[in-house]
Amino acid sequence: xxxxxxxxxxxxxxxxxxxxxxxxxxxxxxxxxxxxxxxxxxxxxxxxxxxxxxxxxxxxxxxxxxxxxxxxxxxxxxxxxxxxxxxxxxxxxxxxxxxxxxxxxxxxxxxxxxxxxxxxxxxxxxxxxxxxxxxxxxxxxxxxxxxxxxxxxxxxxxxxxxxxxxxxxxxxxxxxxxxxxxxxxxxxxxxxxxxxxxxxxxxxxxxxxxxxxxxxxxxxxxxxxxxxxxxxxxxxxxxxxxxxxxxxxxxxxxxxxxxxxxxxxx
Amino acid sequence: xxxxxxxxxxxxxxxxxxxxxxxxxxxxxxxxxxxxxxxxxxxxxxxxxxxxxxxxxxxxxxxxxxxxxxxxxxxxxxxxxxxxxxxxxxxxxxxxxxxxxxxxxxxxxxxxxxxxxxxxxxxxxxxxxxxxxxxxxxxxxxxxxxxxxxxxxxxxxxxxxxxxxxxxxxxxxxxxxxxxxxxxxxxxxxxxxxxxxxxxxxxxxxxxxxxxxxxxxxxxxxxxxxxxxxxxxxxxxxxxxxxxxxxxxxxxxxxxxxxxxxxxxxxxxxxxxxxxxxxxxxxxxxxxxxxxxxxxxxxxxxxxxxxxxxxxxxxxxxxxxxxxxxxxxxxxxxxxx
Numbered sequence: 001x002x003x004x005x006x007x008x009x010x011x012x013x014x015x016x017x018x019x020x021x022x023x024x025x026x027x028x029x030x031x032x033x034x035x036x037x038x039x040x041x042x043x044x045x046x047x048x049x050x051x052x053x054x055x056x057x058x059x060x061x062x063x064x065x066x067x068x069x070x071x072x073x074x075x076x077x078x079x080x081x082x083x084x085x086x087x088x089x090x091x092x093x094x095x096x097x098x099x100x101x102x103x104x105x106x107x108x109x110x111x112x113x114x115x116x117x118x119x120x121x122x123x124x125x126x127x128x129x130x131x132x133x134x135x136x137x138x139x140x141x142x143x144x145x146x147x148x149x150x151x152x153x154x155x156x157x158x159x160x161x162x163x164x165x166x167x168x169x170x171x172x173x174x175x176x177x178x179x180x181x182x183x184x185x186x187x188x189x190x191x192x193x194x195x196x197x198x199x200x201x202x203x204x205x206x207x208x209x210x211x212x213x214x215x216x217x218x219x220x221x222x223x224x225x226x227x228x229x230x231x232x233x234x235x236x237x238x239x240x241x242x243x244x245x246x247x248x249x250x251x252x253x254x255x256x257x258x259x260x261x262x263x264x265x266x
Numbered sequence: 267x268x269x270x271x272x273x274x275x276x277x278x279x280x281x282x283x284x285x286x287x288x289x290x291x292x293x294x295x296x297x298x299x300x301x302x303x304x305x306x307x308x309x310x311x312x313x314x315x316x317x318x319x320x321x322x323x324x325x326x327x328x329x330x331x332x333x334x335x336x337x338x339x340x341x342x343x344x345x346x347x348x349x350x351x352x353x354x355x356x357x358x359x360x361x362x363x364x365x366x367x368x369x370x371x372x373x374x375x376x377x378x379x380x381x382x383x384x385x386x387x388x389x390x391x392x393x394x395x396x397x398x399x400x401x402x403x404x405x406x407x408x409x410x411x412x413x414x415x416x417x418x419x420x421x422x423x424x425x426x427x428x429x430x431x432x433x434x435x436x437x438x439x440x441x442x443x444x445x446x447x448x449x450x451x452x453x454x455x456x457x458x459x460x461x462x463x464x465x466x467x468x469x470x471x472x473x474x475x476x477x478x479x480x481x482x483x484x485x486x487x488x489x490x491x492x493x494x495x496x497x498x499x500x501x502x503x504x505x506x507x508x509x510x511x512x513x514x515x516x517x518x519x520x521x522x523x524x525x526x527x528x529x530x531x532x533x534x535x536x537x538x539x540x541x542x543x544x545x546x547x548x549x550x551x552x553x554x555x556x557x558x559x560x561x562x563x564x565x566x567x568x569x570x571x572x573x574x575x576x577x578x579x580x581x582x583x584x585x586x587x588x589x590x591x592x593x594x595x596x597x598x599x600x601x602x603x
Contacts, residue, residue, distance in 0.1 A: 002391065002392075002394065004391050005388065005391040005392050008387065008388050008391050009388065012377060012380060012384050012385075012388060015380060015384070016377060016379045016380055019379055088373070089370075089373060090373050090374075090375075092335075092340055092368075092370065092373070093368075093370065093373055093374070093375045094375075095339075095340060096338060096339070096340070096363060096366070096368050097363060097375075097389075097392055097393075098360045098363045098364060098392050098393060098394075099392055262335075262340065262341045262342065
């Protein structure tokens with residue numbers, strides 16, 4: 001198996017994405033701008049109390065800055081490149097080459113997201129300065145290690161969801177429904193609007209059974225040192241199990257989709 | 267010579283859902299789907315020798331694209347025995363993928379925002395083409411295609427014709443032995459069409475590649491192919507050379523005379539053949555093939571002829587006749603004569 005071709009795909013995709021640097025900066029600023037309001041709002045709320053649902057003021061402010069950045073890396077989406085390949089038939093060109101399409105798109109998406117993440121860091125930095133010393137930075141190497149590892153796994157998971165959502169194009173002429181799901185319900189379940197511990201118990205419990213918190217809530221909780229070592233290890237294991245499960249699900253859906261793709265004749 | 271493509275009793279049926287109009291129909295469709303079977307290919311058989319160029323002609327929906335898709339491994343055949351270079355396409359072996367190429371109209375594999383050279387580098391990795399080989403093949407192709415100066419220009423800045431050439435290079439880089447072409451010149455202007463044809467012909471000759479070409483443009487077929495398969499409603503109607511197909515379906519020639527002074531009436535000519543054009547001093551007749559020499563002599567002796575030309579019917583006319591004879595009662599030669 002040649003991995004080199006996929007590294008090259010990631011590199012090309014990165015190059016392509018870098019061509020749109022300015023565009024990235026602008027879109028990240030647009031995405032991040034409301035953050036200032038969120039931060040001011042929580043500053044005010046914390047005037048009245050020390051802790052809410054176990055989180056201090058610093059932790060909450062850091063939480064919102066960090067999740068805003070990380071979301072761009074791990075959040076699932078309906079990926080236009082995949083859906084258009086399927087809908088206009090360009091997928092055939094991929095099938096004819098010595099290539100694994102899932103690996104190809106993984107490399108391509110990671111390559112496209114990395115420059116965006118770097119731009120994101122630059123845009124997010126002033127926000128960290130804005131809240132000053134309230135921005136927490138862990139000093140334990142172990143915490144950093146767990147955090148980075150969980151991000152890597154979350155990116156895998158996020159990609160596998162992206163791929164799964166995009167494969168619906170085999171059946172759906174038009175994917176607004178799936179897009180709404182990916183854009184609104186899932187970010188909520190990931191913890192991008194509120195830390196999940198702020199939710200009513202029933203909700204928190206329900207969402208804890210879903211895989212989406214492992215895309216965002218879990219890595220950030222490692223960073224904020226809210227978890228014991230056992231909880232971190234367990235969480236990482238759950239991420240790995242989900243990756244395995246998604247690989248299987250995607251394989252089944254892909255095979256079904258291909259059968260469907262071939263049925264549309266010419 | 268060995269057979270590059272062997273097809274025996276290939277059958278392919280699509281299951282197409284039947285949808286009734288209206289909300290009621292949509293709901294019904296959700297719960298009890300009904301399908302009808304559409305036979306795309308009905309037990310077709312043919313063989314293509316290595317190095318041959320075969321034109322695959324038929325109206326829309328005749329099964330051309332389906333055949334190419336089955337042969338390249340994109341579709342699973344319902345029945346039949348298929349071998350391409352000895353491989354079973356449906357097994358998707360890498361060794362097979364490395365030996366074939368499929369040109370699909372305007373569907374491309376180049377990265378839009380990057381120079382074509384980057385896409386070529388990626389193909390080198392995918393097809394595991396040795397570096398030296400890659401360099402020499404690429405050099406040769408860009409020179410013959412005269413796109414050397416465009417290698418480092420982002421693809422989005424190329425014209426459609428230039429882009430098609432780059433797409434073609436992308437498919438030829440790994441030097442496929444069998445090329446499937448589905449409307450390779452669609453959407454191009456006449457000059458670009460001509461150029462693409464020359465380049466394909468050139469590649470085929472130099473590499474002894476086998477070519478199976480489905481196209482609506484007769485010029486594509488006439489310029490590139492030495493053999494034609496006529497396909498209609500999933501059946502092969504005819505298999506032979508361009509000359510043979512002309513003789514088979516339209517055993518006529520067009521004979522034109524220019525006269526030094528006008529003839530009063532066209533009726534004198536109708537005893538020899540159907541008058542197609544008449545303008546006093548210019549007459550065009552369709553004449554049965556075996557009578558051409560005899561009739562020309564007759565006319566030359568009886569009229570003041572200053573110019574003569576004999577033309578084959580165009581392939582387009584032949585194809586039209588072929589399909590209409592088929593539709594009007596499955597007839598072959600009888601339907602025409």
